[in-house]
Amino acid sequence: MQKMKKIFQLIALFLITSCNSQSKEIIPFETDKGWGYKQDGEIIIQPKFGIASEFTDCGIAAVGDSVNGNYFIDKTGKKLNIPVLKMGNFIDDFHEGFARFKKNEKLGFINQCGKIVVEAKFESVTPFKNKIAIVRRGFEVIENGPYKTQKGGKYGAIDKTGNLIIPYEFDFISEFSDNNTANAKVGNKDVIINSKGKIIK
Numbered sequence: 001m002q003k004m005k006k007i008f009q010l011i012a013l014f015l016i017t018s019c020n021s022q023s024k025e026i027i028p029f030e031t032d033k034g035w036g037y038k039q040d041g042e043i044i045i046q047p048k049f050g051i052a053s054e055f056t057d058c059g060i061a062a063v064g065d066s067v068n069g070n071y072f073i074d075k076t077g078k079k080l081n082i083p084v085l086k087m088g089n090f091i092d093d094f095h096e097g098f099a100r101f102k103k104n105e106k107l108g109f110i111n112q113c114g115k116i117v118v119e120a121k122f123e124s125v126t127p128f129k130n131k132i133a134i135v136r137r138g139f140e141v142i143e144n145g146p147y148k149t150q151k152g153g154k155y156g157a158i159d160k161t162g163n164l165i166i167p168y169e170f171d172f173i174s175e176f177s178d179n180n181t182a183n184a185k186v187g188n189k190d191v192i193i194n195s196k197g198k199i200i201k
Contacts, residue, residue: 026075028052028061035063037077045077051090058113062091072114082114095127098160108162109133118162124150125158129175132157132195137168155184157197166197 026039029047036047037055049063051070060080064070070091072082083101084091092100098109101120108120109128124136139153155173157166166173172185173193180195192201 026055026061028054034065037061044075045073053090056094056112058111060112060114064090080114082110083108083116083120092127095129096131096160098128100125100127109160117160118158121162122158124153126175128160130178130180131160132165132176132180134173134175135164135168157182157195165195166193169197 026037026044028035029038031047033047035049035052036043037045037052049065051064053062055061055075059075060072060082062070062084063073068079070084070086072080072084074080083103085100085102085107087093094112097112098117099112100107101110101116103120106120107122107125108116109118109125111117122135122137124139126134135156135158136150136153137156139150142149142151154168155170156164156168157173157176159165170184170186170193172183174183176182176195181192181200184191184193184199186199191199194200
């Protein structure tokens with residue numbers, strides 16, 4: 001009986017802790033003045049942003065306004081000196097804990113704390129998928145009005161440390177699937193490769 005009572009107490013404690021944790025979550029909200037943030041129903045960051053994301057587990061959020069553009073803030077609303085990559089009218093989303101940033105026309109990655117984890121050294125790089133990102137270099141940029149596309153060049157792949165795990169040897173590489181294979185192209189030949197760049201089919 002005593003053992004059952006202790007189990008119920010632990011369950012109750014867990015539920016209370018979970019509720020308290022959820023109640024302390026900072027949530028973006030929108031008014032006619034823009035986006036702000038609330039916690040426990042109280043406004044903690046006044047609505048002034050044109051766009052706003054949720055906070056990461058590390059406590060940063062991406063926002064944007066007409067004066068400062070797109071940037072990250074902390075939980076007090078302070079603007080942080082974290083590099084970003086502009087994507088459309090906002091900035092790059094986090095994928096598998098990493099988001100891309102741009103510096104000196106090259107791309108790298110930050111983590112959810114805003115720390116640079118892969119230096120900006122790539123001409124082109126996709127978001128991470130199954131711990132692998134596709135890189136590309138030596139391409140030509142074709143401008144068509146407001147749109148830009150890439151033509152030619154060679155593809156490779158990196159891991160989450162920024163190491164090149166597949167050399168720039170392919171004419172195309174798709175994102176990697178859950179079984180760590182990707183469609184690729186060598187010249188006009190379509191192939192399937194593994195995460196080490198070995199042709200398996």
